[in-house]
Amino acid sequence: MSNFIPAKNKILVKPVKLQEKVTNTGILLPDSARDEKALRGIVAFSEYSDLNVGDEVLFSKFGYDDCEIDGERHCVVSVTNILGVFK
Numbered sequence: 001m002s003n004f005i006p007a008k009n010k011i012l013v014k015p016v017k018l019q020e021k022v023t024n025t026g027i028l029l030p031d032s033a034r035d036e037k038a039l040r041g042i043v044a045f046s047e048y049s050d051l052n053v054g055d056e057v058l059f060s061k062f063g064y065d066d067c068e069i070d071g072e073r074h075c076v077v078s079v080t081n082i083l084g085v086f087k
Contacts, residue, residue, distance in 0.1 A: 002070050004045075011051055011082070013041035013059065013075045038083055039064070041075060048079060056086040 006012050043055045063081025
C-alpha cells in the first residue's frame with residue numbers, strides 16, 4: 001500500500017464487490033441500477049480503536065469519495081458515515 005493517510009475523521013475502505021443480481025426474467029442488474037441504500041467494504045486504514053484494519057463495515061452510499069490507490073479502487077469515508085461493523 002502506498003503512503004496515503006486519510007485526513008482526520010476519515011478512514012480508507014476497500015469496497016466489497018456485490019454479487020451480480022439477476023432478475024426473475026434473467027436480466028443482469030449492474031450495481032448502479034440496484035436500490036441499495038448503503039455499501040460494504042473492508043477497512044484498509046484506520047486510526048480509530050473501534051474500526052480496525054480488516055473489519056467489514058457498512059457505510060452510507062452518499063458519504064464517501066472514490067479514489068484509486070496502487071491501481072485499486074478505494075473509498076475515503078468519514079467516520080460519521082460508517083453505519084456499522086459486521087462481526
